[in-house]
Amino acid sequence: MAARPEGKTAALIAAAIIMIAVFAIMLAMPKIMALVSGAGPFGGIAVAVAFMLAFFGVFWLRSRAQKKPDAE
Numbered sequence: 001m002a003a004r005p006e007g008k009t010a011a012l013i014a015a016a017i018i019m020i021a022v023f024a025i026m027l028a029m030p031k032i033m034a035l036v037s038g039a040g041p042f043g044g045i046a047v048a049v050a051f052m053l054a055f056f057g058v059f060w061l062r063s064r065a066q067k068k069p070d071a072e
Contacts (some may be wrong), residue, residue, distance in 0.1 A: 018058060025051065 029051065036043035 014062070022055060 029047075032047055033044050036047050
């Protein structure tokens with residue numbers, strides 16, 4: 001089996017960490033929703049929207065970090 005380049009290994013580790021974090025948050029989501037239920041349905045909606053924005057925000061930030069400036 002051929003050795004992976006350094007960048008590929010780092011990307012795999014980052015992807016694994018992101019997926020584990022998302023899975024853990026998804027498992028905790030019912031408890032989080034129950035905690036904010038005292039604020040009414042808008043509290044639950046706000047938590048769900050914040051989770052989705054954070055999920056896509058991580059990948060958006062990662063894509064911006066991977067862009068290399070144009071060489072002049």
